[in-house]
Amino acid sequence: MSESAVAARAPPAAGAVSGRTPGAWLWLGAAGVLLVLPHVPGLDSDYGRSLLTQMGIAAVFALSFNILFGQTGLLSFGHAVYFGLGAYAAIHLMRAINHGLPVPIVLVPLAGAAGGLLSGMLFGSVTTKKAGTIFALITLGVGELVYAATFMLPGIFGGEEGLTASRTRAPPLFGLAFASQLEVYYATALWSLAAAMLIHAFMRTPVGRICNAVRDNPERAEFVGYNTRRVRFIAFAAAGLFAGLAGGLSAINYEIVAADAVSAQRSGTVLIMAYIGGAAHFVGPVLGAITITWLQSSLSGYTSAWLLYLGLFFIVVNLYAPSGLAGLLLMHGRVARTRAFGALVGAYAVALVPAAVMAAGAIALIEMSYRVATQPELGTKMRLLWTAVDAASAWSWTIAGLALVAGFAAFRATWPLVAGAWERANAEAAGQ
Amino acid sequence: MTVPALQLERVEKRFGATPVIRGISLEIAAGERHAIIGPNGAGKSTLFNLVSGALSPTRGSIRLDGTEIAGAPPYRINRLGLSRSFQVTNIFPRLSVFENIRCSVLWSLGYGYSFWRDTEKLRDAREHAERALERIGMTARRNTPAGVLTYAEQRALEIGITIAGDPRVILLDEPTAGMSRGEAEHAVALIRAVTDGRTLVMVEHDMSVVYGLADRISVLVYGEVIATDVPARIHDNAAVQAAYLGSADA
Amino acid sequence: MLELATVSLLNGVVYGLLLFMLTSGLTLIFSMMGVLNFAHASVFMLGAYFSFQFGRWVGFWPALVIAPLLCGAIGAAIERYGLRRVHPRGHVAEILFTFGLAYVIEELVTMIWGRNAVANAVPTAIDFPLLRVFGSTFPAYKALMMAISVTMFAFLYVALKKTRIGLVIQASLTHPQMVSALGHDVPGVFVLVFAIGSALAGLAGVIGGFTLLTQPTLAHAVGSIVFVVVVVGGLGSLSGALIASLLIGILQTFAVAIDYSLLDLARSLGVSITRASPFYELASIKLATAAPIVPYLLLVVMLAVRPRGLLGTRDV
Numbered sequence: 001m002s003e004s005a006v007a008a009r010a011p012p013a014a015g016a017v018s019g020r021t022p023g024a025w026l027w028l029g030a031a032g033v034l035l036v037l038p039h040v041p042g043l044d045s046d047y048g049r050s051l052l053t054q055m056g057i058a059a060v061f062a063l064s065f066n067i068l069f070g071q072t073g074l075l076s077f078g079h080a081v082y083f084g085l086g087a088y089a090a091i092h093l094m095r096a097i098n099h100g101l102p103v104p105i106v107l108v109p110l111a112g113a114a115g116g117l118l119s120g121m122l123f124g125s126v127t128t129k130k131a132g133t134i135f136a137l138i139t140l141g142v143g144e145l146v147y148a149a150t151f152m153l154p155g156i157f158g159g160e161e162g163l164t165a166s167r168t169r170a171p172p173l174f175g176l177a178f179a180s181q182l183e184v185y186y187a188t189a190l191w192s193l194a195a196a197m198l199i200h201a202f203m204r205t206p207v208g209r210i211c212n213a214v215r216d217n218p219e220r221a222e223f224v225g226y227n228t229r230r231v232r233f234i235a236f237a238a239a240g241l242f243a244g245l246a247g248g249l250s251a252i253n254y255e256i257v258a259a260d261a262v263s264a265q266r267s268g269t270v271l272i273m274a275y276i277g278g279a280a281h282f283v284g285p286v287l288g289a290i291t292i293t294w295l296q297s298s299l300s301g302y303t304s305a306w307l308l309y310l311g312l313f314f315i316v317v318n319l320y321a322p323s324g325l326a327g328l329l330l331m332h333g334r335v336a337r338t339r340a341f342g343a344l345v346g347a348y349a350v351a352l353v354p355a356a357v358m359a360a361g362a363i364a365l366i367e368m369s370y371r372v373a374t375q376p377e378l379g380t381k382m383r384l385l386w387t388a389v390d391a392a393s394a395w396s397w398t399i400a401g402l403a404l405v406a407g408f409a410a411f412r413a414t415w416p417l418v419a420g421a422w423e424r425a426n427a428e429a430a431g432q
Numbered sequence: 433m434t435v436p437a438l439q440l441e442r443v444e445k446r447f448g449a450t451p452v453i454r455g456i457s458l459e460i461a462a463g464e465r466h467a468i469i470g471p472n473g474a475g476k477s478t479l480f481n482l483v484s485g486a487l488s489p490t491r492g493s494i495r496l497d498g499t500e501i502a503g504a505p506p507y508r509i510n511r512l513g514l515s516r517s518f519q520v521t522n523i524f525p526r527l528s529v530f531e532n533i534r535c536s537v538l539w540s541l542g543y544g545y546s547f548w549r550d551t552e553k554l555r556d557a558r559e560h561a562e563r564a565l566e567r568i569g570m571t572a573r574r575n576t577p578a579g580v581l582t583y584a585e586q587r588a589l590e591i592g593i594t595i596a597g598d599p600r601v602i603l604l605d606e607p608t609a610g611m612s613r614g615e616a617e618h619a620v621a622l623i624r625a626v627t628d629g630r631t632l633v634m635v636e637h638d639m640s641v642v643y644g645l646a647d648r649i650s651v652l653v654y655g656e657v658i659a660t661d662v663p664a665r666i667h668d669n670a671a672v673q674a675a676y677l678g679s680a681d682a
Numbered sequence: 683m684l685e686l687a688t689v690s691l692l693n694g695v696v697y698g699l700l701l702f703m704l705t706s707g708l709t710l711i712f713s714m715m716g717v718l719n720f721a722h723a724s725v726f727m728l729g730a731y732f733s734f735q736f737g738r739w740v741g742f743w744p745a746l747v748i749a750p751l752l753c754g755a756i757g758a759a760i761e762r763y764g765l766r767r768v769h770p771r772g773h774v775a776e777i778l779f780t781f782g783l784a785y786v787i788e789e790l791v792t793m794i795w796g797r798n799a800v801a802n803a804v805p806t807a808i809d810f811p812l813l814r815v816f817g818s819t820f821p822a823y824k825a826l827m828m829a830i831s832v833t834m835f836a837f838l839y840v841a842l843k844k845t846r847i848g849l850v851i852q853a854s855l856t857h858p859q860m861v862s863a864l865g866h867d868v869p870g871v872f873v874l875v876f877a878i879g880s881a882l883a884g885l886a887g888v889i890g891g892f893t894l895l896t897q898p899t900l901a902h903a904v905g906s907i908v909f910v911v912v913v914v915g916g917l918g919s920l921s922g923a924l925i926a927s928l929l930i931g932i933l934q935t936f937a938v939a940i941d942y943s944l945l946d947l948a949r950s951l952g953v954s955i956t957r958a959s960p961f962y963e964l965a966s967i968k969l970a971t972a973a974p975i976v977p978y979l980l981l982v983v984m985l986a987v988r989p990r991g992l993l994g995t996r997d998v
Contacts, residue, residue, distance in 0.1 A: 075774055077781075126982055129989050133718050133773060134917065137909045138985055144906045145978035152971055155963045204550050206543040213535045216524035222506040223484065223516060224597065225539030234545055264902065268785065275778065280526075308789035315782040319767055322775065366793060373796040 027197060034189040038182055049181040050253075055293045056185075056192035057249045062273040062285035063199050064116075064242035069271075070279035071203055072235040073215030074128075075136045078143025079243055079270055081123065082116040084262030085146070086244020088157060089115025090251035094165035104173040109191050109248035116244015117237060124236035128229060131218060135232075143267055150259040162258025165251070178252070188249050195245055200282060202238055211235050272314050278324025287325045304374055305366045335425035347421040351414035358407025360385060364400035435498040437462040437601050437631035438483065438514075443492030443502070445478055445655075452478050453489070454655040460648075462497075462600075465632040467642040470652035471676055476635045477519065479652065480605050483633075484516040485509040496601065511539060515599035519606045519635075521586045525579030529570050529589055532578050533596045534561040540597035564596035567626055584615050591622065601631040608641050620644050643667075651676060689818050690939045691932060696824045698931020699831035700890055704904060705911045705923045706834050707882035713842060713918045714875045716773060717765065720780035723905030724787035725880045729753050729887020730896045731795060734802040742805035750884040757880020761873045769872075784901060792898045799897035827889045834882060838920055847871070910977045914984045916994025925992055930977045937973040 038049045061083055068074040090112040097103050127138045150157040157163070167178040176183055202208050210231050213221045218228045251257050260266060269292070277288020292310070300306040321328055335341050367384055368391040380392040389396050438460040445453040452475050460466045468476055481487040483494055485506035494502040501509050524532050534551070537560045543549065551557065565571045568588045573581065578589060587607065594602060607623060608616040620641055623632070636642050642649060643663050650660040653675045659666060666672055708722045729749045736745035760783065768775045804823050811819035842848045850871065853861050862868045894900060911930060915922030944965040948955055955965050984991065 073774075075777065126985050129985060133777065134913060134989070136718070136777060137913050138981070140906055141910050141913070141978045141981040145975050145982065148975040148978070152967050152975075153963055201550070202547060204552060205547045206538045206549060206551050206554075207545045207547045209531065209535055209551050210538065210545075212527060212531075213524050216526050217522060220518075220522045220524065220593070221535075223510055223522075224536040224593065225507050225510040227505070227507045230545065234547070238547070264906070268781075271781075305789070305793065308786060308793065311782055311785035311789055315764075315779065315786060318775065318779050318782055319764070322771065369793040373793055 027193075030196075031193055034193060037189075038185050046181045049185045051293070051297050053181070053185045053188045053249075053253050054297070055290050056188040057246050057253065058270075058273060058289035058293045059286045060192050060195045060249065061243055061246035061270050062277065062289040063196060064239045064246060065270045065274045066279055066285045067199060067202070067211075067235055067239040067242065069274060070281075070284065071208070071215060072211040072232060073218075074131065074232060074235065075271075076139040076239075076267070077136055077271065078139035078141075078146075078264070078267050079239070080264070080266035081143050081146045081262050082120050082240035082243035083247040083250070083266065083270070084150075084257070084259075085119040086112035086114075086116035086240075086247030087251045087257040087261045088163070088247075089244065090248035091163045091165050091257040094167065094170075094251060094255075095163070097171075098166050098169045102171050105167050105170045105178055105252060106173055106176070106187055108252055109245050112248020112251065113241050113245040116247060117241040119244070120237045120240015121233075124233050124240065128232040128236050131228070131232060139267075140264075143262070143264055146262050147259060147264065150262060158258065160259070162256055164256045167252050167255055184253055188253065191245065191249055195242055196286070199238075199242060203282070207231065207234055272310065276314060276317050276324055278326030278328075280323055281326035281330070284324050284326035287329075291325065303367060304370045308366060335422075335429045338425050338428040340421065340425040340428045344418075344421040344425050347414070347418045351411060351418050354407045354410030354414060356407075357403050358411050361400045361403025361405070361407055364389065364396070365404060368396065368400070434462065436460055436495075437464070437497060438633065439493075439495040439498075440483070441493045441495075443479075443482060443489045443494060445475075445482055445487065446490045452655050453482065455492070456652075456655070456657050458650060458657060458660065460631060460633060462631055463629060465627065465634070465645055465647045467634045467636055467646035467649045468652055469636060469639070469642060469649060469676065474652040475655040476652055477605060478655075480516060480603055480633075480635060483509075484514065484603060510597075510599070513600040514603065515594045515597060515601070516603035517590050517594040517605055517607060519609060521583075521590050523578045523586060523589055523593065526577060528575050529578055529581070530561060530565065530574040532589055533564050533592050534558070536593045536596045537561055537564070537598075540599075560598075561596060564592050567595070568592040568622060584611060587611065587619070588622070591619075591626070595626045599630070601633070602627055604632065604634045606635050606637065608636065608638050616641060685818075686939060690935050692820065694932030694935035695928060696828060696931070697935055698928035699828050700886065700893060701907065701911055701931055702924050702927035703827075703831045703834055703886035704883060704890065705908050705915075705927055706838050706920065707879035707886070708908060708912060709915075709918065709920050709923045710838055710842070710882070711876060711879040712912070713920070714848075715872055717776045717780070718773070718912075719876075719879070720777060720905070721760065721783040721787060722780075722879070722883050723901040723908055724784045725753050725757060725883040726887040726890060726904065727791060727896075727898075727901040728756065728787065729884030730802060730891025730894075730900060731791060731800070731887075732884070733888040733891050734800050734896055735795075737802075737805065742807055746885075746888055749888050750881045753884025753887070754877040754881030757883075758873050758877035760880070761876035765876070766869060766872070784905070788898050788901055795898075797898060799895045802891045802896035804892045823889070823892070827893070830885065830889065834885075835920070835924055838882075842920060907977050910981045914980055914991055916991030919991070919993040922991060922993030930980060933980065934973055934976045937969050937976050940969040943968045 037043060037052055042048060043052060061079075064082075065076065065079050068076050068079070090108050093101075093103065093108050093111040094105070097105065097108070123142050127135060127142060130138070151159065167184070170178075176187075178184055178187070203211070210221060210226050211234075213224075214226070214228050214231050221228050221231070247257075247261065250261070273288040273292045274285040275288070276292065277286065278284025295310070296306065299309065303309070317324060323331075335344065364384055367382065368389065371378065371380065371382055371391050381388065381390050383389070391397075436459045438458075440456050440458040443453055443456045444451065456479065468479065470476055478487065482489050482502075485501070485504050485508070488503035492502065493500060496509065496512055496514055499512060501512065501514075524535065527535065534557055537557055538544075538551075541554075541556055541560065543551075543554065543557070562571070565574055568591060570585065570588055570592065573585065578586065581589065587610075591604070591607060594604070604623065608619045611619060616638060623634075624645060632645075634642075634645065646663055648660060649663055649666045650657050651666065651669075651672045652658075658675060659669050659672050661669065704723065704726050708719060711717055711719050711722070732749035732752050733742075733745045736748050740748075760780075764779060764783070765776060768779045804821070808821075808823040808826055810822050812822040812825050813820040850861060850866050890900075890904070894904070907930065911923055911926045914930070915924070915926030944967070945955055945962075948965065955962055959965075
């Protein structure tokens with residue numbers, strides 16, 4: 001393979017993570033989009049704005065995770081600890097505000113950030129002793145430790161029901177009383193944008209650049225004068241800070257914090273978001289957070305198999321698209337202007353048909369199984385993909401099974417077609 | 433009497449029960465170019481690892497400009513002014529060539545763990561890095577991810593990372609390994625240029641490189657230095673010939 | 683007091699050996715392939731479910747054989763069709779793959795058997811009292827479990843240290859091309875290792891399934907403790923895993939039995955901690971309530987004091 005073709009396929013040099021440094025204009029543009037979004041038709045309801053708020057919180061959380069993973073090469077299975085402890089700190093502040101403490105609600109996320117930073121430094125002193133696999137296991141253990149501890153200290157953590165507070169019983173700031181979801185959204189958007197800018201700036205600082213070096217080659221980083229353990233600790237503290245900030249935003253939005261805020265499931269979800277979005281690019285985690293939050297919100301109402309689909313999605317990305325959504329977008333962006341792009345789209349269209357059949361079969365099998373196993377009280381008749389299906393009928397299962405198998409076989413047959421189209425498109429892009 | 437740049441005194445290293453370095457005492461003067469040669473398995477890489485902090489000696493003292501560094505971690509030794517290259521290329525593959533070099537000057541320029549400055553705006557870091565890039569002839573490839581460079585380019589980058597922070601003492605571990613004659617000659621010229629005025633300790637197998645660069649040579653056999661002398665006398669040394677050079681001279 | 687201590691010790695050893703059964707397969711896979719298999723506890727859970735289902739269809743003893751075999755086959759498939767693609771991309775990618783797999787297996791189990799625990803009771807064939815210890819009975823199935831666990835240890839110890847194939851596998855971990863050039867089928871060996879490790883997990887699942895609750899959250903509940911065992915015992919060390927499992931098993935069983943708190947301890951020393959003190963809540967937690975976090979506290983202490991673990995051999 002020619003060197004230029006290799007270079008075309010190589011990840012962009014991480015000059016500032018994504019190879020190009022978004023100038024002030026991009027940030028302004030983002031601010032503009034955030035300003036306008038809650039008024040866009042389709043999103044201009046309480047539901048839509050609530051969704052946007054959740055996306056903002058998830059985006060900050062995922063970006064904080066990626067300080068550890070994508071930037072420093074540290075895989076954490078317990079990052080929710082810092083989100084949750086930040087959330088708890090924030091809800092305590094809110095409760096104090098409810099009782100008369102003259103602090104505006106807008107500043108509550110700072111308490112979250114402080115909680116995240118302090119707990120990040122506390123646990124980080126132990127967790128960053130090692131890197132790699134052991135680090136991953138330690139974070140898992142610390143996560144379980146904190147989760148179990150929340151049930152044992154009901155005074156601080158509120159026990160099973162958690163802690164509640166009100167965001168409206170507070171001194172109003174410029175007339176903002178946070179009674180409406182729109183106000184909550186704008187506060188979240190403001191903090192989220194600020195957090196994203198700070199995280200981006202952090203990666204451009206000397207310690208941020210060294211985090212990347214430590215990720216790539218921790219041994220060599222030691223030999224150019226850096227104590228890699230301290231670098232990991234700093235990254236951990238920074239990641240904790242921003243996770244806590246996200247937790248604080250969550251406390252404002254939901255007005256309740258319970259043990260699920262530090263749970264293994266939340267740690268797993270943020271990992272999946274950052275990974276699916278693309279850990280090698282700054283915007284990857286944001287893309288992942290937006291996508292997963294949207295899917296979760298729209299799908300979990302329709303299907304009890306939502307977590308299975310998420311897991312399968314994750315595995316597919318891990319096996320076939322490890323650079324995530326951001327990587328896929330970049331890949332396509334590189335060949336978008338070539339003439340071969342049209343052929344590529346055509347190949348996709350051809351592959352899409354059997355893929356859809358296969359997916360339909362899989363979905364049918366999955367949904368029917370879930371209905372029978374987990375919700376037998378609803379009976380066996382269900383509506384799937386605009387068709388009426390009876391899970392008790394052998395016919396439904398047979399058709400679904402056939403669709404899955406035949407669809408997969410046909411889909412498989414189209415892979416060389418797509419691969420060939422990619423080869424041509426890449427070659428053309430490299431030659432340009 | 434000036435302090436030697438590097439001073440080893442009765443340095444020993446055992447792995448479990450196996451002695452690899454059996455007591456080495458060596459003094460290398462500031463500004464000297466010193467080559468370490470010897471058969472495979474003599475302990476040359478282990479010696480480098482001991483001096484650069486990758487390993488701690490079982491016994492003995494290692495002094496850098498008079499400061500004791502035996503057993504110190506690599507980052508502390510580097511901060512004291514010693515830098516090393518690796519026999520197996522040890523670069524930052526996902527960073528650009530420029531970034532690779534810039535990361536290796538940050539500490540020496542005093543930026544430490546700073547999280548409040550924008551690295552892009554650090555003029556001295558940029559100038560240092562660009563200077564080093566020019567010296568290794570990689571300015572044209574500055575934005576290429578280091579992982580996709582050719583082997584020779586990566587070896588050049590390896591040296592670049594080692595010298596970029598202006599270290600006083602430079603350890604080069606088989607810098608011309610795997611190179612063709614032409615590439616090796618080019619590398620020798622590069623090494624001579626970048627180590628001008630600094631102390632160089634070099635492990636090498638290619639005798640023409642050694643004779644071309646070294647002021648003095650130490651011969652390491654089975655963990656002991658059997659001779660330290662100027663190249664001409666080493667060449668004629670009977671013990672060295674028997675142990676290493678033999679009849680097959682490079 | 684002696685009765686309590688002896689019964690607790692016995693139960694602690696039984697629980698510890700159960701943990702070891704589960705960890706042993708993980709240690710095997712890790713020592714030989716460097717892969718930390720997040721889905722290991724999930725295969726354990728599958729073993730429990732298979733033993734339940736096949737136990738229903740054909741009886742316990744056949745299920746005892748079928749479940750591990752099925753789990754072994756699943757393990758082989760995971761390696762052959764999934765992990766094999768991911769090996770070249772490094773350990774992080776491997777861990778993430780198995781993490782996704784664990785996620786999916788938990789959901790698949792829910793999809794087939796539902797969210798609630800299934801009635802996986804101890805089979806009557808082995809549910810008879812074997813010994814009487816101070817008035818409590820020691821049932822036969824616990825003895826069976828101990829026997830299986832000790833046999834596993836012996837089998838694995840020999841396989842890893844003494845057999846030629848063990849050496850070959852360990853060599854292929856660091857020099858796969860060289861080993862392959864010497865004529866060994868490295869990918870095939872990996873499939874074998876994964877299959878055996880998974881079969882061991884499945885076997886542990888058969889026993890564990892009726893000792894613990896067989897429900898979709900079983901894998902997660904047990905999985906985290908297993909990783910603590912691995913870190914405390916030292917990555918890659920079989921003996922370390924055994925010691926750590928026993929340690930955690932005994933500590934946790936004793937903790938559950940101790941209905942005292944720091945408050946009680948302080949009081950017996952003449953120090954009184956009042957409600958007004960900020961430490962009151964922490965001090966009043968009874969050890970029995972805190973039992974779930976004992977393994978994780980041990981993890982943190984071990985990491986602070988000796989990050990390599992008790993008998994750790996590899997540094998990752």
